[in-house]
Amino acid sequence: MAGLFALLGLSSPQVAGLLAAAVLTLCVWRRYFSPISDIPGPFWASFTRLWHIQRILKGDQNLELIRLHDKHGHFVRVAPNEVSVSHPDAVRKILAAPLRKGDWYKVVAFPDGRFVNPMSATDPAVKNELSRHLAPAYTLPNLLRSEGNVSNVISLLFNWLDKFSASGEPIDLDKFFTFTTSDVIGEVIFSKQFGFLNEGRDIDNTIANAHPQAAYVSVAGFFRWFHVLCLSNPLITWLGVTPWGHLINTAMAAIKDRQANPDAGFDALAHWLSALEANPKMQLHEVHSAAFNAVAAGNETVAAALQAFVYYMIRHPNAWERARAEVDAAGIQGLASFADAQKLPFLQACIKEALRIFGPASMGLPRVVPKGGLTIGDRTLPAGTIVSVNIWVIQHSKEIWGPDAREFNPDRWFREDAASLEKYFIPWGMGYASCPGQNIAKIELSKICATLVRDYDIRQVDPKHEWTWKANFTVTPENWPCYVKKRETI
Numbered sequence: 001m002a003g004l005f006a007l008l009g010l011s012s013p014q015v016a017g018l019l020a021a022a023v024l025t026l027c028v029w030r031r032y033f034s035p036i037s038d039i040p041g042p043f044w045a046s047f048t049r050l051w052h053i054q055r056i057l058k059g060d061q062n063l064e065l066i067r068l069h070d071k072h073g074h075f076v077r078v079a080p081n082e083v084s085v086s087h088p089d090a091v092r093k094i095l096a097a098p099l100r101k102g103d104w105y106k107v108v109a110f111p112d113g114r115f116v117n118p119m120s121a122t123d124p125a126v127k128n129e130l131s132r133h134l135a136p137a138y139t140l141p142n143l144l145r146s147e148g149n150v151s152n153v154i155s156l157l158f159n160w161l162d163k164f165s166a167s168g169e170p171i172d173l174d175k176f177f178t179f180t181t182s183d184v185i186g187e188v189i190f191s192k193q194f195g196f197l198n199e200g201r202d203i204d205n206t207i208a209n210a211h212p213q214a215a216y217v218s219v220a221g222f223f224r225w226f227h228v229l230c231l232s233n234p235l236i237t238w239l240g241v242t243p244w245g246h247l248i249n250t251a252m253a254a255i256k257d258r259q260a261n262p263d264a265g266f267d268a269l270a271h272w273l274s275a276l277e278a279n280p281k282m283q284l285h286e287v288h289s290a291a292f293n294a295v296a297a298g299n300e301t302v303a304a305a306l307q308a309f310v311y312y313m314i315r316h317p318n319a320w321e322r323a324r325a326e327v328d329a330a331g332i333q334g335l336a337s338f339a340d341a342q343k344l345p346f347l348q349a350c351i352k353e354a355l356r357i358f359g360p361a362s363m364g365l366p367r368v369v370p371k372g373g374l375t376i377g378d379r380t381l382p383a384g385t386i387v388s389v390n391i392w393v394i395q396h397s398k399e400i401w402g403p404d405a406r407e408f409n410p411d412r413w414f415r416e417d418a419a420s421l422e423k424y425f426i427p428w429g430m431g432y433a434s435c436p437g438q439n440i441a442k443i444e445l446s447k448i449c450a451t452l453v454r455d456y457d458i459r460q461v462d463p464k465h466e467w468t469w470k471a472n473f474t475v476t477p478e479n480w481p482c483y484v485k486k487r488e489t490i
Helices: 002-007 012-033 050-058 061-072 090-095 103-108 124-138 140-144 147-167 173-190 203-220 224-230 234-239 245-260 268-278 284-297 300-315 319-330 345-357 391-395 410-414 418-424 438-455
Strands: 075-079 082-085 364-368 374-376 379-381 386-390 456-460 468-471 475-478 482-486
Touching (some): 050 061, 050 075, 061 075, 061 386, 061 391, 082 364, 090 374, 090 386, 090 418, 124 268, 124 284, 140 438, 173 203, 173 245, 173 268, 173 438, 173 475, 203 224, 245 268, 245 284, 300 438, 300 456, 300 475, 319 345, 319 438, 345 410, 345 438, 386 391, 410 418, 438 456
Antiparallel strands (some): 075 082, 364 386, 374 379, 468 475
16 A cells, blocks of 8 residues: 555655545535434534444443433434434334344354354345244243243242341342343253352353453444454354353353253254254354354343342332232242243233333344335435334333333333333334344243242342443343342241
């Protein structure tokens, strides 16, 4: 490049001047002449993605987007070529439609960028074809065949709650809920727990390391060239030094063990290996990717939902007592089954409301406007524009949910308009790219929450202290120690 400039007779100051002029021209075009230049948003977002990156790393992108939509309306420009949309039609026209996903999703290719998986695939047809072999493992009937093993894991959680109840020491529910959801994933996917609950500790700092890893993935998706250069390339795969820690190492070991012992158990891995054997076009890396995505996405998200349930329930005037009375009246004995918990309408309303007010996923869900543009409300967005729907924005919309949209109110699910609101309840996403593991989450939430409200009283060490959390790839609460007390008469 330097030789080219020399041939053109350009000095270093002249080259610097040309580059500066090019950057300035690009900024002016993005700000004033782009097809979406009239859409309001942060000043710096019209020039660069760095505004969005800063909010992700700060951990408040979800709240900032809510604030911006409150201020500017249905359309907010969050990057030079991305518009966040809060219009009620956005769920149907963006998420439920078969639009190509934004390139951000490619960051979750595993073990490196050569291997596309259902989450990293941006073409709906490719995604659906990849999911065809993997999705049957996540159907509710198949997952419920492992409910006994899930119950064994959950029982370990309640053993820990009993110990803290007896000692009177405060418990960090964020840790023990994450231990539980991680071990449930291990059991459901591999018939092999990861060991967190057995040891009662964060093995190899896996959970602690997940937070910076999630922040990295959130940002690296916008700079995929950097991700491929540093981590997601054939050399790193060959060296076997991917920095995903205990969960992935255990998952990969479980896959190898199962291949040597195919009759070890009925679980998701059994489905995948069976599909691998039956379909010559399917490759082993698809099983690896499915395992990686399951353990990466299935622990902190469900743990956050469990925390939200407890946090908002114990701060509500009477929700815990009402849910307990409902469980008592149902006569449920022992660890609640999924089927029994489904018959508790108020408890299920509380779980839904916790997921609505504190959805575990905080990133926008980007899609690409197809040829011919996309009309939402009174606005037509040009082809190639990235349009994103943020779950928090939709589920906190006063336009959709009413003036109490930002309050925890389980009774909203018993109002006359509750059925019409279901289409805006999207904690697991919507459409072809919705979370494949949501049935696992529903089983865990139902069983744990029903048993929890029946058997335990929980209060914060400092009831006036509001918890803290960060919203990177997922929302991770922390810093709200609690006292737990086993109920004396049940």
